[in-house]
Amino acid sequence: MGNLKIYPNKLSGEVKIPPSKSMAHRAVICAALSDGVSKVTNIDYSDDIIATIEAMSSLGAKITQTTDYLEVYGIKCPENIKANELRNERTIDCNESGSTLRFLVPIATLFDGVNRFVGRGNLGKRPLDTYYNIFDEQKIKYTYKEGTLDLKTEGKLRHGEFKVKGNISSQFITGLLFTLPLLDGDSKIIITTEMESKGYIDLTLSAIKDFGVEIINNNYEEFIIKGNQNYKSRDYRVEGDYSQAAFFFSADALSNNVVLNDLKLDSLQGDKEVIDILERMGLNLKNKNNGLIGAVSGELKATVIDGSQCPDIIPVVSLVAALSTGTTEIINAGRLRIKECDRLAAVTSELNKLGAKITEKEDGLIIEGVKELKGGIEVWSHKDHRIAMTLAIASTMCTEPIILKDYECVSKSYPQFWDDFKNVGGVFDEWNVGE
Structure with a gap:
């Protein structure tokens, strides 16, 4: 698998959220x-x-x-x-x-x-x-x-x-x-x-x-x-997927400007919980062009996040928590250890490389908020689609580019993610080791 060099850049535009x-x-x-x-x-x-x-x-x-x-x-x-x-x-x-x-x-x-x-x-x-x-x-x-x-x-x-x-x-x-x-x-x-x-x-x-x-x-x-x-x-x-929308909702919480289209507002999807979590942290959602867009006035606030009902969105909301004021606790998330990778370990390892302050627990995380992420380093997807996409959103808050190893794993759930990321302003190119 290959590497991407992702440059810090704010996202702005519209994304049709892929089907659930x-x-x-x-x-x-x-x-x-x-x-x-x-x-x-x-x-x-x-x-x-x-x-x-x-x-x-x-x-x-x-x-x-x-x-x-x-x-x-x-x-x-x-x-x-x-x-x-x-x-x-x-x-x-x-x-x-x-x-x-x-x-x-x-x-x-x-x-x-x-x-x-x-x-x-x-x-x-x-x-x-x-x-x-x-x-x-x-x-x-x-x-x-x-x-x-x-x-x-x-x-x-x-x-x-x-x-x-x-x-x-x-x-x-x-x-x-x-x-x-x-x-x-x-x-x-x-x-x-x-x-x-x-x-x-x-x-x-x-x-x-x-x-x-x-x-x-x-x-x-x-x-x-x-x-x-x-x-x-x-x-x-098939309706739009809130587990994939979570990445762009989280991007909006981190001062990006993405309109999310094709989401069913009365959806029964458990990952719709991402809206409630991010609203508790300070995100305000509104309708725009028949889609949804979020913005934060003031600082993001820490909260307690129960991962038992929505394990798939925990990696990316952990990123938001890492850039919030105060200490967030992720609880009841032990099942993340038996996904495509050990996601609790992967989130801790990769976000800490970028300057986050995350402590791993047996069934959760303790996340102490920081002001920014640094970059200038190689991070790894652990060949897990949700870790790869989380790190892509993290790049928008870094002071320097990041090198993402094994980025193609997004094909597991969101094959066109890199196209959508690019279309709303994501900047990246192939990175060959040794160049």
């Missing part, structure tokens, strides 16, 4: 599980979404990618059902997408034969014990390798009662919510701990309902799921 990766995953899955032909529009072909498209194709959906939309022939289409019945083994390549892996593991148990899950990067380090416990209870065969993703499953999931912890990852619950309505009897998911990332469960339930499946949510403590339901094909437009 979270909602795109869910729309592709629901459409692929349906009984007809769906059209999914406003979709961005990031690495993670391509992984889900290819995974659902491996399970028997016929998916055609065009520039503007996906055409999805669902697995329940008669011709796809017949073709899938003839397959005894399928390989599901999740690339580096944790969502694809955890959503698809239970879905794959709907089909006869052996399912082999493979991937790369840190994906093999992400725990799957929740599913292994269910497989043990239901006598579903599985084998896996430690430290790398090579999981094989064989056997069909049966309806019933599923006890699941709510504080490990909502992705396990989402995977079951997709799957259980298609079983031949009724099921119940009982949440045995406090539920984290409720916003992601809301997105799942919203997408499932849009595709014609009903699930009862009893205050995130249990989910009642009727069996023998069917996903209905439909046309679906």
